[in-house]
Amino acid sequence: MRAETMASLAVVLAYTALQIVLFAAHDPWLDEGQAWLWATTISSPIDFLIIPSEGHPPLWYWLLRLLSFFLDFNQARTIGLAISIANAFLLWRLIGRDATILFVMLASFVLLQFWGYHFRPYNIVFSCILGALLLDREGKGVAATWLLALACGFHFFSGLLFAFWLVYQRSKGTALLALLAPSLLALAFGASAVLSGLGNTTIGPSTPDLFVGIVHNLSWIGMIGPLRGPVLAVATLTAIIIAFRREPLILGTVLALLLAFSIATAAIYGKAPWHSAFMTMLCFMAVMVVGLKGRRWLLFVLLLPQVAIGVAGATQRLSKPVWSAPDLYAAIVDDAGADFDPARQLVAWPDLTGIAIAAKEDITLVSGNDGSLLGPINWRVSKPRAIDPALADRETPYWLICGKSCSHIVAYLGDHGFTSALLAHKVNIDNGKFSAYRIEQARYPITYRSGNFPPPAGPR
Incomplete structure (x- = not known):
């Protein structure tokens, strides 16, 4: 086995071991329990389609209801761990022997924590992203589009990724008619999430200054508040422009979606850390569809601050395991x-x-x-x-x-x-x-x- 392959496999196996340890040390929290209680108590057909007050599409709750027939909450949580480990191997297959990119992806706060072992739908969204990129590599762009439409059924913000994917598929010449059905499915999931969130009193901007919220979101790679601001936002967008300057359609789409997402989330949610995950994944998808060659540095720029937070977060959690x-x-x-x-x-x-x-x-x-x-x-x-x-x-x-x-x-x-x-x-x-x-x-x-x-x- 070549040294590069062994190094990348070692990264995946280390991530697997760390996920198991973090899972064992994890104390389930509100959002994990809330989804389970909704899934196991819903009885009205309309509530199965529009989850009351959550602002989420229904697929995660359908999956939890199915699991509840066979498993209790503590047993079902292991499914999230299994998905996070499977994702590491899918990422290895997608990236190949590039151990350094594998490391910065898997060691980032996103994939170490909430998109990892946590019992939330984010790791399934990542499965859909990886599956779509692998299917597209094999020339199965329409199947990949269906997979990303399903991702919209697990989290509302997946619409950001789906919108990029539609533009990319059209740029490749994929027939508009072939994209219509998965687009309608994604739209239906989005409508379900919007209707679900109506009347939710917890939704609202955390800052009265919309511009501050937008800049905060656009400087997402800084992760923590003191590092965010206009300078980092401009630096981040400049790096993206340099990376995709020879692909004007991809560049324009990424910039437009990042700006629209930052404005919308600032207006509705304010400053919330989970936005950064979807913005990072949008840029990751753009790099992968255009090609890693010549753009690896952009992933390092986007991910290295998140690696620092990810390692610090893992250290903190392991220092205070649930059994202590x-x-x-x-x-x-x-x-x-x-x-x-x-x-x-x-x-x-x-x-x-x-x-x-x-x-x-x-x-x-x-x-x-x-x-x-x-x-x-x-x-x-x-x-x-x-x-x-x-x-x-x-x-x-x-x-x-x-x-x-x-x-x-x-x-x-x-x-x-x-x-x-x-x-x-x-x-x-x-x-x-x-x-x-x-x-x-x-x-x-x-x-x-x-x-x-x-x-x-x-x-x-």
């Missing part, structure tokens, strides 16, 4: 005893703090926001700062899992004559700090000012 932190649900069960009933005695506040636990433990618990039995959050009506007044009348003891603003709910309960005994707390890297409390009626009158922590509870 308390299991909050186990701590509650141990404290509550054998007759513990989570559907009656376990409260999550705000309700988003209970989503991953509900999926992981396959339990039903109580929403501290409105007192309902907690299922997937409907973002159209969610009020995370609301407190269910019935918490002040609930039979004690009961148990509480709360997020980083625990002081608010603990002070509220204290104002109503309850003590809160801290059982355990942990930090989920993706969602922040969580704490578990036992709530009991105070043995003597007490009053706390809202916003302050109460003193430690007395003996049980």
